[in-house]
Amino acid sequence: MQASYGNLLNNLPLDSSAEVFELLHERAGLKIERIVSNGQASPPGFWYDNPQEEWVLLLSGSAGLTLEGAREEHVMQPGTWLHIPAHCRHRIEWTDANQPTIWLAVHHEITSL
Known part of the structure; x- marks a missing residue:
C-alpha cells in the first residue's frame, strides 16, 4: 500500500x-x-440527513450549524469539533465570508462495541 x-x-x-x-481517504465504511467554504450556507429549508455518522473539526474560519431540535445555533471556531449521529438532521447557517472555512470531515458507519 502506498502512503x-x-x-x-x-x-x-x-x-x-x-x-x-x-476526498482524502476512503475505504469500506x-x-x-476536506471541505472548504467561503460564505456558503445551506439553502433555506434544506437539512442534511446522512445515513452515516459524521465527525467534523473546524481548522480555520468560522461557521454556525443548527441541529434539528436544538435550542440554539452551534458556533464553530478553529479547533471546535462536533459529532453528528446518523440521521441527525442538521444545516449550515453560515460560514465566514472573509476567509476560507476549512473543515475536516470523517464519515463512518455506525458500529457497536
Missing part, C-alpha cells in the same frame, strides 16, 4: 463561489474529506 500525505491548509481552491469537497 499518502498533504497539508489541509495548503492548495486551497481558487474559485470561492462554491463549497469544495475533496469510512470517508475522510
